[in-house]
Amino acid sequence: MVEENAPPKPVFGVSKPISDAMPEEKDVAMTEILIQSLQKNNAYESRKETDLRFEVLRNVNRLVKEWVRRVTSAKFPHEDLLTPGGKLFTFGSYRLGVHTSGADIDTLAVAPRHVERSDFFGSFYEMLKEDPNVSELHAVEDSFVPLIKLLYSGIDLDILFARLALKEVPDNQKLTDDMLLKNLDSASIRSLNGCRVAEQLLQLVPSIKEFCTTLRAIKLWAKNRGIYSNALGFFGGITWAILVARTCQLYPNAVSAKLVQKFFFIFSSWAWPSPVLLKDMERNRPDIPALLDMVWDPRIRPSDRYHIMPILTPAFPEQNSTYNVSRSTKTILMNELKEGFEICKDVYEGRGSWDALFEEVNFFTRYKHYICLLMAAATEEDKLTYTGFLEAKIRHLIGHLDRNTCISLSHINPKQYKPLTTAKFDVQFENPVCTLWFIGLEFEKTAKSLDLTAEIETFKALLEQHGQTAKGIAEAQVKVNLQYVKRSELCHFISSAELRRGRAHRKPPKVTVTRTASVSGSGTGTAPPTPTTLAAPPPPKNGTESCSTSSSSTTTQEVTNENSEGFQENPSRKRKSLSGHDEPDIEMEEPAEKKATPAAEAEAEPDSAAKTNFLTPEMAPLQV
Numbered sequence: 324m325v326e327e328n329a330p331p332k333p334v335f336g337v338s339k340p341i342s343d344a345m346p347e348e349k350d351v352a353m354t355e356i357l358i359q360s361l362q363k364n365n366a367y368e369s370r371k372e373t374d375l376r377f378e379v380l381r382n383v384n385r386l387v388k389e390w391v392r393r394v395t396s397a398k399f400p401h402e403d404l405l406t407p408g409g410k411l412f413t414f415g416s417y418r419l420g421v422h423t424s425g426a427d428i429d430t431l432a433v434a435p436r437h438v439e440r441s442d443f444f445g446s447f448y449e450m451l452k453e454d455p456n457v458s459e460l461h462a463v464e465d466s467f468v469p470l471i472k473l474l475y476s477g478i479d480l481d482i483l484f485a486r487l488a489l490k491e492v493p494d495n496q497k498l499t500d501d502m503l504l505k506n507l508d509s510a511s512i513r514s515l516n517g518c519r520v521a522e523q524l525l526q527l528v529p530s531i532k533e534f535c536t537t538l539r540a541i542k543l544w545a546k547n548r549g550i551y552s553n554a555l556g557f558f559g560g561i562t563w564a565i566l567v568a569r570t571c572q573l574y575p576n577a578v579s580a581k582l583v584q585k586f587f588f589i590f591s592s593w594a595w596p597s598p599v600l601l602k603d604m605e606r607n608r609p610d611i612p613a614l615l616d617m618v619w620d621p622r623i624r625p626s627d628r629y630h631i632m633p634i635l636t637p638a639f640p641e642q643n644s645t646y647n648v649s650r651s652t653k654t655i656l657m658n659e660l661k662e663g664f665e666i667c668k669d670v671y672e673g674r675g676s677w678d679a680l681f682e683e684v685n686f687f688t689r690y691k692h693y694i695c696l697l698m699a700a701a702t703e704e705d706k707l708t709y710t711g712f713l714e715a716k717i718r719h720l721i722g723h724l725d726r727n728t729c730i731s732l733s734h735i736n737p738k739q740y741k742p743l744t745t746a747k748f749d750v751q752f753e754n755p756v757c758t759l760w761f762i763g764l765e766f767e768k769t770a771k772s773l774d775l776t777a778e779i780e781t782f783k784a785l786l787e788q789h790g791q792t793a794k795g796i797a798e799a800q801v802k803v804n805l806q807y808v809k810r811s812e813l814c815h816f817i818s819s820a821e822l823r824r825g826r827a828h829r830k831p832p833k834v835t836v837t838r839t840a841s842v843s844g845s846g847t848g849t850a851p852p853t854p855t856t857l858a859a860p861p862p863p864k865n866g867t868e869s870c871s872t873s874s875s876s877t878t879t880q881e882v883t884n885e886n887s888e889g890f891q892e893n894p895s896r897k898r899k900s901l902s903g904h905d906e907p908d909i910e911m912e913e914p915a916e917k918k919a920t921p922a923a924e925a926e927a928e929p930d931s932a933a934k935t936n937f938l939t940p941e942m943a944p945l946q947v
């Protein structure tokens with residue numbers, strides 16, 4: 324009798340798992356405690372909010388169908404197109420089941436071929452405008468992925484649009500087939516991408532339940548560390564999701580507590596710029612050659628070689644989700660990942676709790692020097708129109724600051740603040756609607772004084788230039804104002820409650836990222852900085868120092884480096900890192916699997932060139 328063979332276990336990802344060990348009792352118990360900590364930290368929404376979201380989606384789906392029906396009968400009054408359909412899909416954190424209270428719902432309105440994008444921004448927009456449940460409605464027509472943003476019954480909603488090359492879009496329409504992309508306009512392809520990526524992600528993880536809990540934990544941690552924003556050069560929701568999915572693939576049987584720990588282990592030692600992939604990239608697509616141009620490929624597209632932490636979306640055409648990452652944001656991300664790993668080690672060894680991982684870190688304890696960016700809009704509507712535009716440009720300012728050789732780090736805080744007063748800014752409107760951002764600055768030890776006028780003026784010129792061509796931006800009455808502020812003067816700008824939130828930052832061992840060879844001079848127009856020998860004072864316990872009563876910031880952006888940055892550095896003992904480069908000595912876990920199994924080799928260089936056979940020496944991106 325032939326013995327029936329058990330079906331082979333599916334392999335998730337581009338390499339074998341590092342460990343397929345089943346969870347131990349301790350891991351299960353730690354996961355329970357992790358979930359309790361997530362609940363305590365409001366990582367889950369209430370039942371009431373879940374029901375409201377459901378209702379909102381039902382209503383908007385109905386609106387989409389009604390709109391498609393109206394457009395159809397207007398365009399074909401005599402034809403018997405009875406079922407043009409139309410459907411609302413969800414994607415992003417809502418689709419993955421990891422959204423928190425207050426998060427947006429990302430949706431995609433899919434219509435048949437006779438419904439144009441101009442109808443979406445025309446008649447559909449008008450329908451929304453007339454709906455009494457809709458507020459804060461605004462179209463973002465000119466962005467890379469055009470969309471309509473609104474609140475529906477108070478729920479934040481993004482609606483994208485895709486026009487399929489089909490006569491009808493029935494209720495059971497799927498978006499997974501690559502051939503659907505053929506003959507579509509590029510905005511529709513980009514808009515479909517979010518849904519296709521979400522579907523793929525859920526297919527590519529061994530356990531959706533463990534993936535979701537782990538991702539919730541990582542997102543909460545990232546938000547409270549101020550490193551959650553794609554637009555500002557950190558990672559957005561999709562990037563964190565891909566990284567967590569990769570961890571799940573490498574430990575397919577692990578439960579969430581273990582996965583959180585492994586997440587930090589893997590990505591704090593990743594051999595960047597090797598790309599993170601969830602599946603093999605499709606190399607030969609003769610059927611849709613035009614789309615191959617959209618696939619991330621540093622061999623073909625020189626600009627892809629500048630991506631310093633490539634993390635690729637898993638649906639064709641695969642794209643890098645982190646093209647905004649800069650030298651500064653990479654340093655900040657890596658420092659946080661390393662600190663996260665240390666905290667997880669403490670939690671697992673009984674020296675700390677999960678709450679320590681999720682604790683908010685007070686941004687204003689990180690630096691002594693700041694640039695304060697004020698956006699003053701004449702009306703709420705101008706503010707809504709301009710905020711996204713401005714936020715997408717801030718990374719250019721960070722880029723200019725990064726290129727200044729006197730600045731070792733420029734750190735944009737993703738959080739937006741309401742200013743206490745606008746007296747210190749040249750605002751020009753009566754009752755302006757104001758938003759503040761802060762950029763923390765760390766200077767090179769050798770820097771003595773520097774003038775940031777050039778960087779600030781270049782940034783303002785860029786806003787001016789790009790604002791002229793972006794729809795709705797030129798008409799918006801908005802004033803942008805930047806100035807240098809010392810930590811001791813922050814109290815003049817934001818409330819003391821904001822200044823005291825969270826715990827004080829603990830300075831990590833220094834990680835340096837080498838500058839690219841192509842970076843040009845700083846353009847600051849000052850003499851080369853001379854060394855300073857001032858000793859660093861200890862960090863404040865919590866919040867910031869007491870507020871200085873001296874006259875506040877200058878308008879010339881003249882900065883003096885009293886002592887580079889307020890904190891004592893740890894002695895940086897060097898050792899060889901897993902990626903073969905010299906890196907500061909942080910204690911790395913020696914995984915049990917590493918000693919015993921051949922799969923452990925994979926851990927030494929996760930997703931490395933050898934394994935994925937993707938980055939050969941000839942095509943390796945420029946080392947940065």
Ligand SMILES: Nc1ncnc2c1ncn2[C@@H]1O[C@H](COP(=O)(O)OP(=O)(O)OP(=O)(O)O)[C@@H](O)[C@H]1O
Binds near residue numbers: 416421429520636643
């Ligand atoms: N840089 C990007 N590259 C590729 N896709 C992106 C990028 N930014 C956003 N997206 C797509 O848009 C979706 C929604 O983005 P969004 O910023 O709302 O994040 P999210 O994953 O929904 O998390 P959040 O809970 O913060 O809303 C992402 O899940 C992704 O599919």
Ligand SMILES: [Mg+2]
Binds near residue numbers: 416417426427428429
């Ligand atoms: Mg979202």
Ligand SMILES: [Mg+2]
Binds near residue numbers: 427428429481
């Ligand atoms: Mg969104």
